[in-house]
Structures are given as structure tokens and as C-alpha cells.
Amino acid sequence: MSAITPSRETDRTSPACLHPEHETLSRDALAGLQLERLRATLRNAWDHVLWQRARLDAAGLHPDALRHLDDLQRLPFMVKNDLRDHYPFGLFTQPVKSLARIHASSGTTGKPTVVGYTAGDLDRWADLMARSMYCTGVRPGDLVHNAYGYGLFTGGLGAHAGAERLGCPVVPMSGGGTERQIALIMDFGPRVLCATPSYALAIAEVAENSGVDLRKSQLAVGLFGAEPWSAAMREEVQARIGLKAYDIYGLSEIMGPGVACECECRNGLHGWEDHFLFELIHPDTGKPVAEGESGELVITTLTKEALPMLRYRTRDITRLATGRCDCGRSHVRILRVTGRNDDMLIIRGVNVYPSQIEAVLVGRPGLAPHYQLVVERRGSMDHLRVEVEAQPGIDAAKYEAMAKDAVHHVKSLVGVTADVAVMAPGALPRSQGKAVRVRDLRPKAS
Numbered sequence: 001m002s003a004i005t006p007s008r009e010t011d012r013t014s015p016a017c018l019h020p021e022h023e024t025l026s027r028d029a030l031a032g033l034q035l036e037r038l039r040a041t042l043r044n045a046w047d048h049v050l051w052q053r054a055r056l057d058a059a060g061l062h063p064d065a066l067r068h069l070d071d072l073q074r075l076p077f078m079v080k081n082d083l084r085d086h087y088p089f090g091l092f093t094q095p096v097k098s099l100a101r102i103h104a105s106s107g108t109t110g111k112p113t114v115v116g117y118t119a120g121d122l123d124r125w126a127d128l129m130a131r132s133m134y135c136t137g138v139r140p141g142d143l144v145h146n147a148y149g150y151g152l153f154t155g156g157l158g159a160h161a162g163a164e165r166l167g168c169p170v171v172p173m174s175g176g177g178t179e180r181q182i183a184l185i186m187d188f189g190p191r192v193l194c195a196t197p198s199y200a201l202a203i204a205e206v207a208e209n210s211g212v213d214l215r216k217s218q219l220a221v222g223l224f225g226a227e228p229w230s231a232a233m234r235e236e237v238q239a240r241i242g243l244k245a246y247d248i249y250g251l252s253e254i255m256g257p258g259v260a261c262e263c264e265c266r267n268g269l270h271g272w273e274d275h276f277l278f279e280l281i282h283p284d285t286g287k288p289v290a291e292g293e294s295g296e297l298v299i300t301t302l303t304k305e306a307l308p309m310l311r312y313r314t315r316d317i318t319r320l321a322t323g324r325c326d327c328g329r330s331h332v333r334i335l336r337v338t339g340r341n342d343d344m345l346i347i348r349g350v351n352v353y354p355s356q357i358e359a360v361l362v363g364r365p366g367l368a369p370h371y372q373l374v375v376e377r378r379g380s381m382d383h384l385r386v387e388v389e390a391q392p393g394i395d396a397a398k399y400e401a402m403a404k405d406a407v408h409h410v411k412s413l414v415g416v417t418a419d420v421a422v423m424a425p426g427a428l429p430r431s432q433g434k435a436v437r438v439r440d441l442r443p444k445a446s
């Protein structure tokens, strides 16, 4: 078992809550732990949720019959609609009165998806968030400025509990009130910023417009997630705030933030395999994809008590990398999540994710990293218009030439034909949480 590389001279022994011994387990030992935990999870689901029992029985997967991790592949996937169909608490293993907390997704259409946690679930979540923070270089005592939204969204409370668990004081800002956020960052001197990448950028912009240089603040580490963001966006946010930005992933159905997180090597996000089983499937066939290929992430919880999720289709598209990371951790690496299946646009037969367009636009001379994609139906064809802002101070007479240049790069790098409109600074809405990247003006199918 190799040790995890310490990052700073001041590094302290990792707090016990992180279970560092689990992070470096050999693959065999990890598989043994997963099998034991999977059995307990199936048992919990079979005993307490009739719907799960019926599914497990139909698949011949009585908890005692589970011999290998691969046996789980006999079980059909779970999807978001399964949660909606059992709204609000139908898939919980315990009555609500014995739970410690409820969260719900912000679902833009239909009923929200509701998730529940026992006190033990919250405890493990805090541990995993603390572990995620630790592996980005956050250490006990570091002041954490938490600008993820508090409430039904899991970002705020999830990051909050993780920071406290690690022994970090937290400034519980939530999203919004951007001027105030900036003032407190400058006055309190936090070392760590938690926010969506788009809100981090909005904070940077407001600071610049009011003459505040965030690069002179104490901020050194950013834990950014909850939405797709490109490598170009990472460069942009790092340069403008003056910190090192790390990608953190999670979803409420599975837990919340801290399902996976980058370490200081930034070689992919370590998916915490002592608590989750990760599979990658072809979104159309449901068959596993080969290592290195892109596919949809499917997650099974191994330690969730209140709401065990078995083979949950996240809709998130990514690639997986196995093999021990330079940091010493053995857990699988989830490469950047490029987008959700649901967000994929098909423009004249070409599949496009907003983050691919972002990767082309962000950093192009004269363009600001604020954009939206507008999808319209023209005749029988879908049409894409990219609206992107110019940087402040650029002569509007140049917008047209900049737009032409962007059309060319979008076509050659993403392979899709789009109109591009370069707009004046401030023309597009700013995010305080998850950015809205697509305005879909196509008629809704009835």
C-alpha cells in the first residue's frame, strides 16, 4: 500500500475521518470491500423497499445469491423517473420520521426528485466531502468561503459539512449578493472558495468592475462543480481569481457533492469506490464501453442507508481511467464530465455538448467567457445560434469579424455549423448557481 503524497510542507497527518487507508487499497482489496458493502446494500433494499425487492427477485439477485460484483449486471438500471414515480418518499428504506434530512433536485420539468439521508448517511457524506477537500490541498484550519447555494440543493450544506468535518471554519455565504461576497473574501481572507465555476467567474467579473483585485486575496484553492466546465474555463477562472481550481462532482440522487473529486495531480476525479460502484455504459445499448471510451456514468451506492440506488443512470457523459494515480490513490478516475445526455444537441446530425462550444469560445481573443446557445427549429432542421459577449473595451465595429472567426473555429473544432452573435459586455445573464447554457426555442413535442 503506497502512501498519499503530502502536498504542503505544513501537511498534517490526515484526519481519521478521511479513511486514507481506503483510498490506497489494492484493486483486489477494494473489490472485496465493495462486494461486502454491496451485499449489505442489496439486503437493505430487498428488506425495506417492495419495488426493489421485486426487481431483485426478477433478476435472480436475492442478496444472499450475490457472489461477484459482476452479478449486479443482471439488474436493470434505475433512472430518474423511478424516483419521480415513487414521489416523494416511496423508495426510502425507512419512514421519514427516522431520517435526518431531505434534499430535492431543482428539476426544471416535472416533479422534483426527493432524496433522504439517515444520520449515518450525513456522517459518511461529510467524511467524503472532507476527503474530497483534503485531496485538493485543503487542510484543517483553512477558512472556507462557501458560495454554493444552501437549501434543497445539496451543494451548500454538503460543502459546509465537509469543511467542518475537516476542521475548517466556514463562511456560509450561499449564492448571490456578489458585492458582499467580494467584500468578505477580501476582509476575512479565506483560503478556499466553493462555488459553481460560472458563479466563480461572475464573482471575478464584479470584482474587476469594482476595482477589486481578487488575485491579491488569500484564496488559493477553488472547489468548483455542479455543472460542466471546460479546461479553457478553468484557465480563465484561475487567472482571474488567482487560485488553483479543482473539479468536484456529485449528484443528489447518489449523495451530493463529493462523489468524486480531483486530487492535486488533476488527472481526473477520483470516484470514491469504497462508497460507490461506477460503471460506464453506451447510452443507447446499455452495454459497458471499453476503457478510455466515452459513455454514460452509472452509479450504485454501497453505503447509503435511507435511499440505496442500484445501477442509477446519471445521464452524465464521461470517460474512466483506471490505474493508480501519481498521488498514490487507487480509486478510478472520472475524466471531466463533458455534459449530460439530456443537454446534448443534435445539429444537422452532429452531436454537440455546450461544453465543447465553451472550449472553443473561452480564451479566443476579444471574447469574454459568457455565452449561451440558442436552439431553434428552421423548417425541419435544428439551428444553433451562439451568443457570446465581447470583452469590455473592444470596439463594437470589430464584433462582426470576431463572430466570423468564431463561426470558423466552431465549425473546424466541433464540426457543427452555427451562427455566432458577438454581443456587448453584460448582455447575457450571469449565474449565481448552475449556469443556463442552452435556450431551447424549438416547439415542444406535445
Ligand code: DLL
Binding pocket: 105, 106, 148, 153, 154, 155, 224, 225, 226, 227, 228, 229, 247, 248, 249, 250, 251, 252, 253, 256, 257, 258, 314, 316, 336, 337, 338, 339, 340
Ligand atoms: O450538482 C451536486 C454538486 C454540488 C456537485 C456542488 C458538485 C458541487 P445536483 O443538483 O443533483 O447535484 O446535480 C447533479 O450536476 O448529474 C451533473 O450533470 C452535474 N454536475 C455535478 N458536478 C459536475 C461536474 C449537484 N463537476 C448534476 N462537472 C450531475 C460536470 C457536474 N457536471
